[in-house]
Amino acid sequence: MKKIKYLIFLLFITIPTKSFSLIEVDITRGNLTPLPVAVSPLSYNQKSKLALEKVLKIEDLGAEISKVVENNLKKSGLFNPLIKDAFLQKPDIAHLKPRFEDWALIKAQALITGKVDLQDEKLRVEFRLWDVLAGKEMLALAFTTVPKNWRRVGHIITDKVYERLTGEKGYFDTRIIYVSEKGPKTKRIKKLAIMDQDGFNTKYLTLGNELVLTPRFNPTNQMITYLSYFRNLPRVYILDIETGIQEVVGDFAGMTFAPRFSPDGKKIIMSFAKDGNSDIWTMDLENRIIKKITTHPSIDTSPSYSPDGKYITFNSDRSGYQQIYVMKSDGSKVKRISFGNGLYGTPVWSPRGDLIAFTKLHKGKFYIGVMRTDGKGERLLTENYYQEAPSWSPNGRVIIFYRETKSDHQGEGFSAKLWSIDLTGYNERMVETETDASDPSWSSLLSN
């Protein structure tokens, strides 16, 4: 009997049964079009509307804030804000509970709703981000500030939305410092100017009496280092934006230029030129001790720290042509990383740490490009008659630079404008400025 049972059992396990293994399908392609986003105007009650109108002289603050968000998202190139005329739901109701099918009908994949309120003379802005296809809320935040800060609130909302939908930090609540230029090419008046990344709220920091160049933010965005003239000698300065105090950096018996802060903000790295030789120096801002980093009898300039402060990239003509080099922050282990045709300059380490942006001059044309920190994977993002001075957005995704147009033989028709381009090389845009502009530098995020 036992044997029979055993045989039946054997028969049972050896009979081939019809079973299917789980089918796997690899999805390796998709849409690379910007994500369709609906930015509903921010709603408010009548009482707040009247009060805000009185304080800010803006008729519809909710719509204005949503416009700031919409413009930011559009400029990023990653999102496609949908036209408001197509919206089927009122902003106040949408903020309470969106009818997702209505938003899906207009092909929105994400929805931003919000509410504006005035409480104790403070502006309170609330917003929610919805996943339209999943019918779920993804993010909800509220900000309280003084009413005149409403544009910044728009930028912060964009940062939060950007971060939630892309996984990386935004770059919208930031400022750009640049050299504002006016007048004919031979007699340019150059001032230091600071503005929001979208070109609004421009303020001038110098009067234009002295030539100013290459301004750079410190990590806290409170100080600026730049090049100006002191007793007819180009020297590196530091300016405290809050107090307006400015001072010359170091007591060098020669020309100092191309300054930049270290990632911790405690040092300034710059070039010091004397007798045709230019080397890289650092100055400790706490004890004012200066230190020579490079000693080669060639022109070493444009130094830039890696985000962890362990390495420095710079350009040098020690090989006979201007090329990009990387070394340890103490000046040891110098290694050339650029080997392409043409001249390479103004290397800037990405805040992500993975790439170095540079300017390249080849066959009479200027290029802005990026390469990996070992020099591999060089990609030229944009080409033009004259362009240089790349500066990274705080998330390491966008590069701002300036571009000059050709002037005729009488010096007419010359202009200098700021441009931005993202790492894909497709989303190239002119950055609006009040005047001609050059030497831009992007701040870190103002609200972290």
Add this chain to the structure above:
Amino acid sequence: MHRSIVISFGFHTVMIILTVLSLPFLSKKPVDLSPLISIDLIQISDITNIPFAPKAKKIIEKIKKEKEKLVSEQAPPKKVKKENPKSVSSLDDKMKKIQTENPKAVSSLDDKVKKIQAENPKAVPSPDQKLNKIEEKKAEAIPLPKKKIEKIKMTEEKKQNPEKEDIKKVEITEEKKLVKKDTKVKQVSEFEKKEMFDLNKIAALIDKSKEEMAETIKKTNKLTQSQDKNMNISGLTLSEEDALKAQIFGCWSIPLGLPYNESLLVKIKLKLKPDGTVTKTEILDHARMNKPGQAFYKVLAESALRALRNTDCIPLEVPTTGYERWKDLQLNFDAREMLGGG
């Protein structure tokens, strides 16, 4: 002794005052920085469950009632089964076929419609014209504000009357049929029109083509031995797999901000109904989504889930046979190739 101390004290005081007054930064106006912004966090639940504000609830209920009213005044919408793009394109081909086989059959109808249009362009608007009209009105046809609904009703009334007059003018029976069909369409809600016009255009061909389609499907379903073997090994035939991929490719919006050099692969397990509807989605490495530093993974996973909820793709066009084989699927979403890495 005292005198020299007083002189020294006075001298130093003067020097200090002079130094303080001559410092340049005192005359400068400091740049006013924007004040700090405080952030309050609102708690988010997994499932949206925000209570309605009493006012909003009233408004929504009102709208619902109005919507119901509007619907009750109209004829019941015609049930139209959605056709896939492939079958539509094949219909066009078939129309061409019919035209070549019997040019009179189709051309006579078209000619007659053209005639009516020439006599009275309003009588039989072409489907394209109608589509345009509907699209223009669609924005107005939101059942939210009261006034807009009234507007739509007004326009419908205006439209219907002259057309009824036009119909009387038509003598040929075939033409009458066409116009009658048209008036029927007008009674249906604005939202239904778009689809119906498309179908009317090819109405005569649908049934025929369906039969032919069914025949071809039957033919393809008769699998050869080699195909059957292939299925047992890989589960789906290459063409079936390609068809499935092509559908999802179109609906998956890859987040463009993702880093190309990171290894991001999202595996999602699906449960499908025989008609291709997705009944369940499960991210295989779900725990990774909520881990710190995995924001990119989360974003990619969410984008993949969005693709599987996109009504442009779902229900999926699945093979007509072998449901047991593909009722459970695993989709591996990998964006590296598209983002320039890989």
